[in-house]
Amino acid sequence: MSERPTETDVIVIGGGIAGAGCAFALSAERRVVLLERETQHGYHATGRSAASFTENYGTTVIRKLAIASRGFLENPPAGFTEVPLIAPCGMITIARADQRERLEEEFERGRRLVASLRRLTPAQAVAACGVLRPDYVDGAFLEPDSRELDVNALHTGFLRAAKARGADLRTGHEIAGLRREGDRWLAETPRGLFCAPVVVNAAGAWGDVVARMAGVAPIGLEPRRRTAFNIAAPAGIDMSGWPLINDVDEDFYFKRDAGQIFVSPADATPSEPCDAWAEDLDIAIGVERLQEATTIEVTRILHSWAGLRTFAPDGSPAVGFDPDAPGFFWLAGQGGYGIKTAVALSEASAGLILRDRLPESLERLGLDRADLAPARFRTGAQTTMETV
Ligand SMILES: Cc1cc2nc3c(=O)[nH]c(=O)nc-3n(C[C@H](O)[C@H](O)[C@H](O)COP(=O)(O)OP(=O)(O)OC[C@H]3O[C@@H](n4cnc5c(N)ncnc54)[C@H](O)[C@@H]3O)c2cc1C
Structure with missing residues (x-):
């Protein structure tokens, strides 16, 4: 039967x-x-x-969908969660001197949907995240209302x-x-x-x-692999007010992460659907980009992983x-x-x-x-x- x-x-x-x-x-x-x-x-x-919750990242459709999600995340229905779904964590986009034109384009594009974006001087960016090298950052802008998601x-x-x-x-x-x-x-x-x-x-x-x-x-x-890893925070640094720091060409980003530092080389390697894992080379690229932009000396990777971000055409x-x-x-x-x-x-x-x-x-x-x-x-x- x-x-x-x-x-x-x-x-x-x-x-x-x-x-x-x-x-x-x-x-x-x-x-x-x-x-x-x-x-x-x-x-x-x-x-x-x-x-990360940012309204200034992705296609125009994506940006609108993020904006539309914000109300629920800030005020979920009664009984939905015992903890906040989002917490403050601004996002600073940085550029080297050779990336200034791109920074301007991104700022203008971002402002069409996110009016709160504002330009920062390099000194203001370094003040917000003390490990940034002053001789690396030539321009920056802040998305003050971006958030960290639970x-x-x-x-x-x-x-x-x-x-x-x-x-x-x-x-x-x-x-x-x-x-x-x-x-x-x-x-x-x-x-x-x-x-x-x-x-x-x-x-x-x-x-x-x-x-x-x-x-x-x-x-x-198209699934694309993205790598991430955590490193120990440098001794004596107060990370409590750190924003997420994002390279304007999306070559790397980092942020504080429960007492450690989360880093990604922002790779996007095409992949078959699979249980993705972090390749040593991608981790090494992330370390190199982080050390170029900041005073952080990476001595040990505490934890690494990768996942697939899957895109429609x-x-x-x-x-x-x-x-x-x-x-x-x-x-x-x-x-x-x-x-x-x-x-x-x-x-x-x-x-x-x-x-x-x-x-x-x-x-x-x-x-x-x-x-x-x-x-x-x-x-x-x-x-x-x-x-x-
Ligand atoms: C490193 C990294 C950083 C990211 N950062 C962010 C960020 O900051 N902010 C953000 O918004 N997004 C971020 N994303 C993207 C986000 O994680 C994905 O867009 C999202 O998780 C996709 O969810 P999903 O449910 O579609 O896919 P998945 O979570 O992959 O779920 C799909 C599920 O389908 C199941 N499945 C597949 N085939 C079958 C089958 N035949 N039968 C039964 N089950 C099946 C799988 O087992 C899987 O559990 C990031 C992704 C990565 C990898």
Whole structure:
């Protein structure tokens, strides 16, 4: 006798921040089953981020999605979390003399959406982060309202609230087969069958793999590896007010991190979807760039890791129903911005799935469903990556 599938309204594939947020938003009105392959939700990109919330980074669409997420992060619903989801941590973008033109461009571009950006003199930048070399920094600007995210609090907040609303959250459930039968999708896992009229592809770096499995054309997602490592803080330095320091060409960035210093060489090496790890060469590049810009002498790496930032062809996420596969919903291509945009992307997903429109809060910011629609990768038109 064949096994009876578990029936639900929506199957969400992937328990990272995207799947968790979507399950949270949908479970207010629908039955949701979330299926995660690993034994732990958030094992991949979500658990490996730099936890930065900035409104001045990414494509214009990304910037608007971050702005739209801010209200929830500052004032989450009652009972969502016991700790703040964001904490103060300004961001200073620095430039050497040969990068001044680029700094001006970035400042002007940033100011179109983030009016609070302000120029700093090199001396002001060095005063804000005392390890910066005065002879390195030739120009800088500050985003005073950028923040540090508590990724774990946001992720577990989504999962916990979704569960309280009745969502069925499973780990150790890898989707190994996905096919349309009549008006429903049937998902096969080694631990059972599941069926629903709607399936959400929130599989991160595996987004195109899941699509192919379902017989749906891929959209051209590109996972790119990014490395990070922590070093000990130099003795006698007060880091309490440090902002995140970001190179204007995004060649490296660093920030304080629970008594240590987090550093990234901001690498973006194309990769197959995988359990990414840090390469020695990328760590060495990060150390060299940090030592060039600061007085820090790196003697030991305390901890290193890497994760995949997965981009759609134009650098903005793909959120919406596939134009050629009924009930197949994409929530992919969040690049290096999936945490700070997770709230808005969850609301967008629920709006499109439940009401066939974006929430007004997103439309008011000038976001259109076409900005997010996966169909933009199918029209035959060439899409190019927006310079970020
Ligand atoms: C070093 C680094 C720094 C970053 N810094 C920031 C930052 O400062 N701010 C920010 O906003 N973002 C940042 N990001 C980006 C952010 O981490 C990602 O955009 C976000 O985590 C993507 O979430 P996701 O849920 O789409 O993917 P993931 O967290 O990777 O989740 C996808 C899940 O799908 C599961 N899955 C895949 N295939 C299957 C299957 N067949 N069956 C079941 N489950 C499956 C996977 O196991 C995985 O858990 C950074 C990323 C990295 C790597």
